[in-house]
Amino acid sequence: MKYNFIIITIILLSISLLSSLIIIYSIINNQIINFENQLIEIQNNDNSNKEIQKKVNLFRVLNRKKSIEITRALTLLLSINLIIILLLLSLYIYSIQKPINYFYKKIKEIKINNIDSYKQIEPKGSIEIRSLVLAFNILIEKIINYQKLIGDINKFQGWKQISRIIVHEINNLISPIQTYTEYLLEKQSDNDKLNFILLKLNDIRNVLQKFREISHLPDANLFIANIIPLIKEVIYEFKSVELLSNIEEIYLFIDPVLFKEILRNLIKNGLESGEKTNVKIKIVEENENIFIQIIDNGSGIKEENLDKIFEPGFTTKKGSIGIGLSIVKTLVEELNGKIKVESKINEGTNFIVEFKK
Template sequence: TSLIEDAKCNFTGVIGLMTDLTKIKNMQDKLKQKENLAILGEMTAVMAHEIKNPLTGIKFGIEYLKTILEDNQDAVESIELILNEIKQLERIARDMTNFARMPNISSEKFNLVQLIEDKIKIHKSEMKEKKININFDKCSDCVNYYGDPYLLSEVFNNLLRNSIESFDNSCNKKNINVEIRFNDDNDTCLIIIKDTGIGIQQENQKKIFIPFFTTKRGGTGLGLPTVQRIVIAHNGALTLNSKLGKGTTFIIELPSIICNE
């Protein structure tokens, strides 16, 4: 800030210079988030390793015990229950490994609209059976995109799965709307997945991206954290809006690495 004086040294005004640090602050926040996720990934990898090592030996031992006790029906049934629990632990360890070993992001041109359409088709029969209506609003400005199609496919598949599982018998309307939109304000591509499901409780919305937090029976709590990690690796952002009894909206914001030729 500088003061303005006239020829007689009287103050006549003030010159002020202001700098918008919003973008810099956002970049710093994203960098800090990436660092935290990297540390968490290393911890998760160690935990997964410590689970898998003894689990392999336990599984072989139980399966051998099953062959010895095959004539004892009660024992075999108990062993089957134990093996099912081991399978659950194996799945948890596998999900932890996948979360920890986030591959390097590839950069290739692909059809973003087609990618999302393919994911919708995969769930089409299940949605038809559950009487869920789905609508896809496409955007001609966001057809061809540069990024990792394999990892982004995992993102859309996971979020669609969450929307499908958000409905219960209390839902009168079962609608899912997927929209791709170009945001002129900050040159980003928005992918919006909105459902009219049961919604998420307010206290859980702050925890939903925390690894291992889950409200689903048998869930590992790594699905949405993995999704968020993939989006952040693309220098994007993932946000959530939800109202209990009204539905949930996930918004993926990706940088405009778009090719329309």
């Protein structure tokens, strides 16, 4: 609002000054023309008097010289006025661009895997920009709080309700940020940084989509089902996945929807563990237990991270929020199963899901 008032004031003063210069020039120019006409009239009326003719010619020369001086002076004033306007406009543009650049720099410094270290951005600039920064600070604060909440997700039986709350609340925070950014996008000539902000908002929406998918998973409805068709159905959704088993029937007491969700997450995790990675699914029967192994030939997991990968919020992937494997563990336990992991760097990883027959 303050900057809008400044620019409007500059424009009004400029118009006023330009109008005044034009009016003054018109008045002076008319007077010069009238004086010139009077001199011509005197000259015509008294052609015989050489002294008067001489003085008239002298006055005409002086009049024209004065006219040129006045024109130059007014041109100089007009040029100075335009320079002042350009300087003030440049200052105004800089005053808007500076806080946007500052905001852009701070956003680039945010690390999704270390968001707890985030320091609130100081609001600067116009009301619109300050509102944008404040909304963004609130958004990050909410994300940090919800990340801590996710860290305790296994302590909550109502984790799906928590996910719904997260999606709803953060969506409400994103909307004003996107509105302010799009508003500024229409006003600025340099849109790269504002487009970067919109891109980051889109990344946050993609994260929310993951929460939304989690929140819509049904409650466990356990019954005896043949898992082989379920495994084949999930495999069909991916490339580079192979089932290493000729068994046609294995019946377990499970929820088919949640069972397929477990497989999807583990297969996706394996395929994303390296370039040109393949995933193989192996089924092993031992006594009263069924072991489903999801094996990949990816980059592997460091030994010191093996005990952490099922912890909510832990991730080594860029752009990930680290809830996929935590949710897998929760779903496996809802189906009364167990999950563990074996891995070697540069050789691959084997997730082993165990169920009772």
